[in-house]
Amino acid sequence: MSVPHAKLPAWAEYGLIPLVNLAVAFLISGLVVLIVGESPLEAAYHMINGAFGRGEYIGFTLYYTTTFIFTGLAVAVAFHCGLFNIGGEGQAYIGGIGVALACLSFDRVLPWYLLFPIAVIGAAFFGALWAMIPGWLQAKRGSHIVITTIMFNFIAASLMNYLLNRVFKPLGSMSLETRTFETGGQLPKLDWLMSIFGLSVGNAPFNISFLLALLAAFGVWVLIWRTKLGYEMRTMGHSPAAARYAGIKEAKIIVITMMISGALAGMMALNPIMGEQFRMQLDFVQGAGFVGIAVALIGRSHPAGIIPAALLFGMLYQGGAEISFEMPSISRDMIVIIQGLVILFAGALEHMFRPAITRIIFGLSPKGRQAAATKGA
Amino acid sequence: MDFFQVFIELAQSTVRVSTPLILAALAGLFTERAGVFDIGLEGKMLGAAFAAGTVAFLTQSVAMGLGAAILVSVLLSLVHGYASxxxxxxxxxxxxxxxxVVAGSTVILGEAWFRQGGRTPALMESGRFGTIKLPFADALREVPILGPLYSNLLSGHSPLTYLAFLMVPASWWILYRTRFGLRLRAVGENPGAVDTAGISVIWLRYRAVICCGILCGIAGAYLSLAANAGFTKGMTAGKGYIALAALIFAKWRPKNILFACLLFGFLDAFAIRYQGYAFPLIGKVPVxxxxxxxxxxxxxxxxGFIGKAIPPKAGGVPYVKER
Structure with a gap:
């Protein structure tokens, strides 16, 4: 596709434009707060205070951040290959099977540090499996990945409902959840990490899977920019035709990309299941798979962008809970609005402010004006 | 006769469940045939249902409710159109x-305005769609076989249900027998050719998106003004996605949409009725x-295991006039 705009400097491309898009999304959210009859400034204060005001709040913020790093990375990896994996929600849900199976089998015999790797493999395996089918259908049968992954989200919801009802639920129990895991299935909290900064984690379920998320982010960076596979994925994403001419096996790359994406989404299940609840509950994903879309868009599909974007959404989730406590007319559904607006302005309308920003930047510096004249022509 | 009674009841609820699906799937048909994919059917329906519930309660008028539903849905369509x-x-x-955006804001606004946990207040008779009784429905009820079919299955639905079923041939006629329809389909297959003929691709796609908004609006109004007495939080419950599935299942054709929606509606009605029922040979089918x-x-x-669904060729691709 032709590039209709002059090339912007990197700081504007990766810093300014996402910030402007975010700012617009937040301004409109502020308008909604005004319509509801509350003060947006007060809401912002409660949000930031609720997210960072105390060690425990920060712990909760980072707990949510962990989840969103996983789902954001999942969406980003697929984006690099030109695939829109909208099924992170379902893949994370199915990934829970792997975690639950590992924990239910070994939590009485193994200590957590031996069980954790098994659970990671289990989560990644089931997540990858659930993403592999849409990937294979796209690669071999040409069915559109967006539609199949949406369908698979619904199928996953029904399947998990069935499994929790008939398979995982202990006898005589009424609620749809597995039994509570013994100590082997409980991840330690990162209180030592927090205490370095003189903070107490309190009741927050901030746990060791945060470190795994950071490791995964680094792994994705290596994969995408430092390996042959990543190069092939990016080539596919930029130009499928070029990839085909270069002899890259299209079908193989699509399936592998989707499996990596699904594995990352599946690993999200570790955080709530082993880190917080110590059991698998109905609907434990709670929309995190969809938040991943917003995170990947804001983070420009780069791990260095995804981590701050995940932190932003972690802040929204934890701070949003605080807002709804302080200002009852603003429930946590406010976050869903903000999430939608972020997706709209950072995703679908990402080029809306670009012409204006280009004009301002190149208008200010005489050197830039020349560059614009030559490049833009 | 007992079996027949069950059949009539199942068919009745199938029609009820299918109505919003048909409207939403036809809505999707208009935009997707023009080359604009739309997975926002769910949101538009939900927004429309909320607008209908709110306005019908405030004005106590069905017509105003329906109008508000269509207005909100068209506005959302225009946002989608502007972006895409x-x-x-x-x-x-x-x-x-x-x-x-719609899923969040309907709850926030509903809670702020009515404080009923994301619901709009229950509507009186005047704020809802009544049912239409076809002529002689009562007189013919006693006629064997045909009587119940006529009085219970064909008669006694909301006007929007009849509208939904009429929209199927109407959509076919618009898309396949009018100049607008021909151009709309062409713009979804080969926008370049349409542009060369001197017709604005942009304006044509906007009109398709508006058609989608109108139909989604009616679907939403059906949910809160006919099927229920008011809006409840998240009341579309995935119907927009089922409609999308039906649209694909129907291979983007109006007549097939009717059958696909009736099939999916029937599955739903059947699942509700036979929850936990043990069938001969198969046993219990999990709901x-x-x-x-x-x-x-x-x-x-x-x-592609049962036929092949081929989407409009230019679907999902924004049109760039000059390169």
Whole structure:
């Protein structure tokens, strides 16, 4: 596709434009707060205070951040290959099977540090499996990945409902959840990490899977920019035709990309299941798979962008809970609005402010004006 | 006779469940045939249902409620149109965004205005669609076989239900027998050719998106003004996605849409009625399997195992006039 705009400097491309898009999304959210009859400034204060005001709040913020790093990375990896994996929600849900199976089998015999790797493999395996089918259908049968992954989200919801009802639920129990895991299935909290900064984690379920998320982010960076596979994925994403001419096996790359994406989404299940609840509950994903879309868009599909974007959404989730406590007319559904607006302005309308920003930047510096004249022509 | 009675009841609830699906799937047909993919059907329906519930309660008028539903849905369609036609953004991303914005704001606004946990207040008779009794429905009820078919199945539905079923041939006629329809389909297959003929691709796609908004608006109004007495939080419950599945299952054709929606509606009605019922030979069918069946069928169809669903050729691709 032709590039209709002059090339912007990197700081504007990766810093300014996402910030402007975010700012617009937040301004409109502020308008909604005004319509509801509350003060947006007060809401912002409660949000930031609720997210960072105390060690425990920060712990909760980072707990949510962990989840969103996983789902954001999942969406980003697929984006690099030109695939829109909208099924992170379902893949994370199915990934829970792997975690639950590992924990239910070994939590009485193994200590957590031996069980954790098994659970990671289990989560990644089931997540990858659930993403592999849409990937294979796209690669071999040409069915559109967006539609199949949406369908698979619904199928996953029904399947998990069935499994929790008939398979995982202990006898005589009424609620749809597995039994509570013994100590082997409980991840330690990162209180030592927090205490370095003189903070107490309190009741927050901030746990060791945060470190795994950071490791995964680094792994994705290596994969995408430092390996042959990543190069092939990016080539596919930029130009499928070029990839085909270069002899890259299209079908193989699509399936592998989707499996990596699904594995990352599946690993999200570790955080709530082993880190917080110590059991698998109905609907434990709670929309995190969809938040991943917003995170990947804001983070420009780069791990260095995804981590701050995940932190932003972690802040929204934890701070949003605080807002709804302080200002009852603003429930946590406010976050869903903000999430939608972020997706709209950072995703679908990402080029809306670009012409204006280009004009301002190149208008200010005489050197830039020349560059614009030559490049833009 | 008992079996017949069951059949009539099942058919009745199938019609009820299918109505919003048909309207929403036809809505999707108009935009997707024009080359604009729309996974925001769910959000538009939800927004419309909320607007209908709110305005019908405030004005006590069905007509105003329906009008508000259509207005909100068309506005949301225009946002989608602006993002995906004018700004050439990703159509999928824009649809996802609209779904989220609507899902959140209907709850926040509903709670702020009515304080009933995201509901709109229950509507009186004057704020709802009544049912239409076809002539002689009562007199003919006693006639064997045909009587119940006429009085219980054909008669006694909401006007929007009849409208939905009439919209199927109407959509076919618009898309296949009018100049607007020909151009609309052409713009979804080969926008360059349409442009060369001197017709504005942009304006044509905007009109398609508006058609989608109108139909989604009616679908939403059906949910809160006819099927229920008011709006409840998240009341579309995935119907927009089922409609999308039906649209694909129907291979983007009006007549097939009717059958696909009736099939998916029937599965739903059947699942509700036979929950936990042990069938001969098969035994108990888990209700979750019945719920997942529309999605599974769509995946199988998309994979080309039962026929092949070929989407409009230029679908999902923004049109760039000059390169």
């Amino acid at each position: 036609i004018t700004q050439r953004g990703s159509q999928i991303v824009s649809g996802v965004a609209i779904n989220f 979750q399997l019945m719920q997942a069946l529309p999605y599974i069928l769509t995946v199988i169809l998309l994979a």
